[in-house]
Amino acid sequence: MDGVFGNLMLGFSVALQPSVLAYAFAGCVIGTLVGMLPGLGPLAGISLLLPATFGLDPIVAIVLLAGVYYGAMYGGSTTSILMRIPGEAASVMTCIDGYAMTQRGRAGPALAIAAIGSFVAGTFSVVALMLLAPTLATFALRFGPPEYTALLTMGLLVLSYMSGGSMLKTLAMATVGLLLGMIGIDAMSGYTRFSYGQTELADGIGIVPVAVGLFGLSEILMTAGQAATPPAQRPTLRQLIPSADEMRLSIGPIVRGSFIGFLIGIIPGAAHIISSFVSYGIERRISAHPERFGQGAIEGVAGPESANNAAATGAFVPMLALGVPTGPITAVMLAAIMVHGIAPGPMLITEQPQLFWGFVASMYVGNVVLLVLNLPLVGLFVNLLRIPYSYLYPAILCFCVLGVYSVGNSVMDVWIMLVMGGIGYVLRKFQFDLAPVALGLVLSPMLELSVRQSLAMSGGSYRIFLERPIAIGMFGAAAVLILLALKPLVFKSKDWRSDVGLDE
Amino acid sequence: MDASVSAGVAQRGLRGDHFAGAVLIAIAAFMAWENRVYPLGSLASPGPGSVPLMLALILGGLGLLIIARGAGSPLLNSIDWSESKRGLVLLIACGVATFALERIGYRLTMIALLVFIIGVVERKKVLPTALVAFGFAFLSYFLFATLLKVQLPRSPWGL
Amino acid sequence: MRNGFAGLALALTALAAHAQEVYPSRPITMIVPFPPGGVADITGRPTAAALEKVLKQPVTINNRPGAGGKVGNAAVANAKPDGYTIMMALSSVSVLPEADKLFEQKPAYTLDQLAPIALITADPVILVVHPSLPAKNLAELVALAKAKQGQLSFSTSGVYGALHLPVEMFLHAFKLKMRAVHSTGGGPAITMVLGGHVEMTVGGPASISSQVNAGKLRPIVGWGAKRHEAFPHVPTFKELGHDVEYYIWAGIFAPKATPEAVIKTLREATKKAVEDADFRATMARVNSPVQYLDAPEFAKYWAADAKRLAEVVKVIGKVEEQK
Numbered sequence: 012m013d014g015v016f017g018n019l020m021l022g023f024s025v026a027l028q029p030s031v032l033a034y035a036f037a038g039c040v041i042g043t044l045v046g047m048l049p050g051l052g053p054l055a056g057i058s059l060l061l062p063a064t065f066g067l068d069p070i071v072a073i074v075l076l077a078g079v080y081y082g083a084m085y086g087g088s089t090t091s092i093l094m095r096i097p098g099e100a101a102s103v104m105t106c107i108d109g110y111a112m113t114q115r116g117r118a119g120p121a122l123a124i125a126a127i128g129s130f131v132a133g134t135f136s137v138v139a140l141m142l143l144a145p146t147l148a149t150f151a152l153r154f155g156p157p158e159y160t161a162l163l164t165m166g167l168l169v170l171s172y173m174s175g176g177s178m179l180k181t182l183a184m185a186t187v188g189l190l191l192g193m194i195g196i197d198a199m200s201g202y203t204r205f206s207y208g209q210t211e212l213a214d215g216i217g218i219v220p221v222a223v224g225l226f227g228l229s230e231i232l233m234t235a236g237q238a239a240t241p242p243a244q245r246p247t248l249r250q251l252i253p254s255a256d257e258m259r260l261s262i263g264p265i266v267r268g269s270f271i272g273f274l275i276g277i278i279p280g281a282a283h284i285i286s287s288f289v290s291y292g293i294e295r296r297i298s299a300h301p302e303r304f305g306q307g308a309i310e311g312v313a314g315p316e317s318a319n320n321a322a323a324t325g326a327f328v329p330m331l332a333l334g335v336p337t338g339p340i341t342a343v344m345l346a347a348i349m350v351h352g353i354a355p356g357p358m359l360i361t362e363q364p365q366l367f368w369g370f371v372a373s374m375y376v377g378n379v380v381l382l383v384l385n386l387p388l389v390g391l392f393v394n395l396l397r398i399p400y401s402y403l404y405p406a407i408l409c410f411c412v413l414g415v416y417s418v419g420n421s422v423m424d425v426w427i428m429l430v431m432g433g434i435g436y437v438l439r440k441f442q443f444d445l446a447p448v449a450l451g452l453v454l455s456p457m458l459e460l461s462v463r464q465s466l467a468m469s470g471g472s473y474r475i476f477l478e479r480p481i482a483i484g485m486f487g488a489a490a491v492l493i494l495l496a497l498k499p500l501v502f503k504s505k506d507w508r509s510d511v512g513l514d515e
Numbered sequence: 516m517d518a519s520v521s522a523g524v525a526q527r528g529l530r531g532d533h534f535a536g537a538v539l540i541a542i543a544a545f546m547a548w549e550n551r552v553y554p555l556g557s558l559a560s561p562g563p564g565s566v567p568l569m570l571a572l573i574l575g576g577l578g579l580l581i582i583a584r585g586a587g588s589p590l591l592n593s594i595d596w597s598e599s600k601r602g603l604v605l606l607i608a609c610g611v612a613t614f615a616l617e618r619i620g621y622r623l624t625m626i627a628l629l630v631f632i633i634g635v636v637e638r639k640k641v642l643p644t645a646l647v648a649f650g651f652a653f654l655s656y657f658l659f660a661t662l663l664k665v666q667l668p669r670s671p672w673g674l
Numbered sequence: 675m676r677n678g679f680a681g682l683a684l685a686l687t688a689l690a691a692h693a694q695e696v697y698p699s700r701p702i703t704m705i706v707p708f709p710p711g712g713v714a715d716i717t718g719r720p721t722a723a724a725l726e727k728v729l730k731q732p733v734t735i736n737n738r739p740g741a742g743g744k745v746g747n748a749a750v751a752n753a754k755p756d757g758y759t760i761m762m763a764l765s766s767v768s769v770l771p772e773a774d775k776l777f778e779q780k781p782a783y784t785l786d787q788l789a790p791i792a793l794i795t796a797d798p799v800i801l802v803v804h805p806s807l808p809a810k811n812l813a814e815l816v817a818l819a820k821a822k823q824g825q826l827s828f829s830t831s832g833v834y835g836a837l838h839l840p841v842e843m844f845l846h847a848f849k850l851k852m853r854a855v856h857s858t859g860g861g862p863a864i865t866m867v868l869g870g871h872v873e874m875t876v877g878g879p880a881s882i883s884s885q886v887n888a889g890k891l892r893p894i895v896g897w898g899a900k901r902h903e904a905f906p907h908v909p910t911f912k913e914l915g916h917d918v919e920y921y922i923w924a925g926i927f928a929p930k931a932t933p934e935a936v937i938k939t940l941r942e943a944t945k946k947a948v949e950d951a952d953f954r955a956t957m958a959r960v961n962s963p964v965q966y967l968d969a970p971e972f973a974k975y976w977a978a979d980a981k982r983l984a985e986v987v988k989v990i991g992k993v994e995e996q997k
Contacts, residue, residue: 041663044658044663045663048659048663048665051659051663051665055734058732058734058735059663059664059701059732059734061723061732061734152865152868152869152870153869154869155866155869155870155871156855156866156871177581179577179580179581179584180535180581182577183539183574183577183578183581186570186573186574186577187539187542187574189570190542190546190567190570190571190574193566193567193570195740195745196740196741196744196745196748196782197563197741198739198740198741198745198832198858199563199741199832199833199856200562200563200741200833201741201742201744201770201773201774201779201782201832201833201834202553202554202563202779203779203780203782204550204553204563204567205546205549205567210748210749210752213745213748213782214738214745214748214749215740215745228609231605232598232599232602232605232606233598233602234598235598235601235602235605236597236598236599236600236601236602236605237597237598279862279865333868333890334884334885334888335711335861335864335865335868336709336710336711336715336861337710338709338710339709339710339735339737341710342710342711342715342719342735342737343719343735346719346720346723346735356884356885356887356888357884357885357888357890358884358887358888401633401637401639402633402639402643402647404632405628405629405632405633405637405647406629406647406651408605408609408628408632409625409628409629409651409652409655410655412609412612412613412616412625412628413621413625413655413659413667416616416621416667417659417665417666417667420666420668420754422613422616422617425613425616426610426613429606429609429610429613432606432609433606436599436602440594440596441531441532441534441535441594442531442588443535456740459566460857460858462561462566463560463561463856464855464856464857466559466560466561467560467827467853467854467855467856468827468853468855468871468872470559470824470825470853471557471558471559471560472559664700664701664732666700666701666758
């Protein structure tokens with residue numbers, strides 16, 4: 012333990028120098044800006060700044076990039092809350108209750124809680140990373156294709172069971188999302204499916220155009236056409252600060268979100284996307300007032316935002332402890348280190364302690380700087396709502412087009428967004444939930460790949476899913492969820508859905 | 516607001532859920548038909564056609580269930596489409612803008628789109644319309660294309 | 675042909691818009707058709723960093739994995755030919771259309787859509803197993819696989835991908851059967867062996883050496899003509915008397931229709947970039963020494979390699995049915 016703190020102090024002694032702090036600050040500002048544009052996520056921000064870091068000291072470079080990273084993660088939640096535009100899959104859940112809070116004049120608390128939740132989750136994850144990385148990483152490796160299949164199946168069912176509307180409609184939407192994910196080149200066989208000769212479609216349908224269309228655009232279509240446009244808001248200082256009640260309600264979701272997010276985040280692969288969905292589902296399930304969700308429940312912002320941030324930090328565990336890359340973001344951060352003559356691998360922590368501890372310290376610093384920077388910015392962002400709606404929504408519309416186009420400089424993406432906006436509008440008229448479409452779309456290729464990989468491993472036997480303890484546990488949980496969902500259908504007993512006037 | 520509509524259960528007519536379920540079944544049938552060209556493989560080693568077919572079957576089944584349990588849903592013609600007209604105008608305007616984006620460039624497209632929506636659809640005065648349109652187009656271009664180096668299309672005339 | 679015209683029209687618009695500009699005037703995207711952790715990514719990132727220094731513009735890596743690299747390869751083949759989209763591809767770039775032919779599918783892209791810029795590295799692949807596997811050398815592995823015909827499994831970078839072909843060559847030469855578990859790249863393939871989900875895989879030295887040195891993977895045999903410098907104790911198929919040889923190479927490509935002047939800039943930049951001391955040091959550290967070839971020589975190398983691999987694909991034929 013002494014070693015840990017000694018090393019950490021060493022890391023901090025570097026990371027807290029004024030010049031280094033200035034870089035952290037700059038990183039957070041740029042990151043927040045980049046993250047606010049839907050389509051430009053943490054990855055784009057880091058990639059763009061990477062060349063600027065080559066001339067810098069490795070620690071400074073990482074501090075700068077960590078700042079961008081955290082800033083971009085947080086920036087994504089700003090547009091979700093204020094405009095219902097999710098910039099990435101992870102903020103889809105935030106935009107549901109976050110935007111509902113904005114409509115009720117509680118945008119300030121939503122943004123503040125998102126910032127606080129991200130800070131708590133980020134700090135928790137860095138501590139866990141520091142103390143438990145090697146142990147956790149070994150556990151994470153036990154997630155092979157069968158476990159992945161189980162995890163993704165469970166994630167889909169958790170959301171379907173716990174989302175707002177009718178269970179049947181939710182499952183139907185998840186299936187539609189999964190089918191959308193089938194478009195493009197099959198990762199397993201190389202067949203190009205449902206692309207109708209469009210080369211852009213062969214690459215698959217991206218999540219950003221779909222999410223921005225379904226959520227952001229459909230909202231504008233719904234609101235802009237109404238006879239009475241929503242009045243511009245005049246937030247007072249009081250409305251910027253979370254009330255004691257909101258703070259109290261957020262503690263549980265933040266803690267649970269941090270924990271769940273971190274555990275899901277350490278699993279190699281892209282499963283961290285489901286962390287915010289799972290967190291939302293769980294918060295809704297255990298809440299005493301599940302009917303508040305979707306109407307602007309602070310828990311629906313606090314949980315997913317924390318989970319999302321914790322998962323992002325968790326993703327560094329396998330990379331640092333095992334040299335196993337988990338995703339593009341970790342790869343870029345490691346590339347920044349590699350340029351300074353360090354090769355990643357399983358021996359990184361023991362061979363390069365100063366680097367590992369510098370990294371840990373800079374993540375702490377990035378988190379703190381972000382909180383200090385963004386809490387005052389909440390006021391600035393919320394004041395955007397003073398703009399009258401008839402000026403605001405055209406600008407948001409242009410913002411959607413700009414963001415979606417910038418993902419891949421592809422007009423096809425903008426078309427997809429427009430089509431999805433129309434579909435989302437109609438679906439909302441028929442009271443269908445949209446979040447499962449987004450979740451289905453991101454999970455679809457992963458789920459299909461892991462099912463087929465599992466069968467290849469077992470030589471075609473489906474027993475592989477029932478022979479591995481982690482997979483059994485998760486499939487068991489999924490089965491329980493289905494049974495619970497069937498109960499009201501069979502016994503006609505009432506659960507909260509009927510209380511709030513929803514069928515089933 | 517929607518739950519209150521279901522009070523009119525006694526009325527007869529096509530229900531919203533009946534219609535929605537039928538559309539889902541139609542989508543499922545379409546996907547299953549389009550899927551016919553991809554090999555199904557076997558149960559032990561599923562081919563590229565197997566998962567889409569399975570999903571289409573599930574979707575069809577869910578569509579049937581939604582129809583079966585849809586008796587309590589609002590009547591189809593009770594759904595309020597009052598805002599759809601303006602929504603359609605906005606959607607078409609965006610479509611035209613998308614078509615123009617790579618032809619006349621980002622800034623000109625955005626100015627045209629904003630002038631159309633604020634000036635024509637929302638009937639605002641000329642000066643604020645022009646201010647917002649030009650302000651947004653140039654400021655967002657400067658911020659994202661110049662500062663953050665996002666690649667945005669330009670018109671053949673350089674703007 | 676419609677595509678051809680569209681491409682031409684696009685190129686003209688691009689030309690008109692950027693007539694006064696000097697290439698490159700904005701960031702360049704380097705597509706890596708695999709997830710991080712494989713040879714293309716490990717080679718691509720330092721290369722991008724070195725190119726940045728020369729071109730004075732960011733060169734950002736964009737991972738576009740799927741189907742053994744086909745997704746990313748096709749994306750570049752069909753990208754706007756303006757020099758702002760380039761690719762770090764592996765040897766599989768020429769195998770995938772060949773495999774499509776075998777299965778009578780319309781290929782997602784063809785080789786004449788791509789222009790070679792430069793070869794960066796070429797290394798023999800090495801077979802690695804999970805340390806818990808009893809087999810310590812090739813003979814033991816073959817014996818084990820014979821005893822458990824069709825029971826052992828290996829992970830690949832995708833059907834007919836850069837890591838699938840060499841294993842099939844080995845299995846074909848020894849008349850073995852194993853289960854192929856296809857992933858999307860070298861990174862996930864190695865992770866699967868580390869977690870003990872499959873028994874073995876192959877990898878380029880860049881992607882496996884740190885794991886081998888830490889004792890997390892056991893190297894068995896190499897595909898080179900001679901032993902790899904970083905693995906002096908690992909024998910090759912050749913020296914054990916088997917005619918099995920395969921190299922995983924990584925090279926830079928651009929869409930075919932990219933203007934000549936832009937290609938020239940890219941070629942000259944790459945030539946300078948590979949001389950960069952930091953770049954050389956990084957590549958040496960991951961045991962993948964630079965094997966630079968400029969476009970004309972690389973084109974020849976590529977053609978010869980493509981021809982050879984097409985033969986291999988024909989000999990191996992359809993592995994199972996392509997799922």
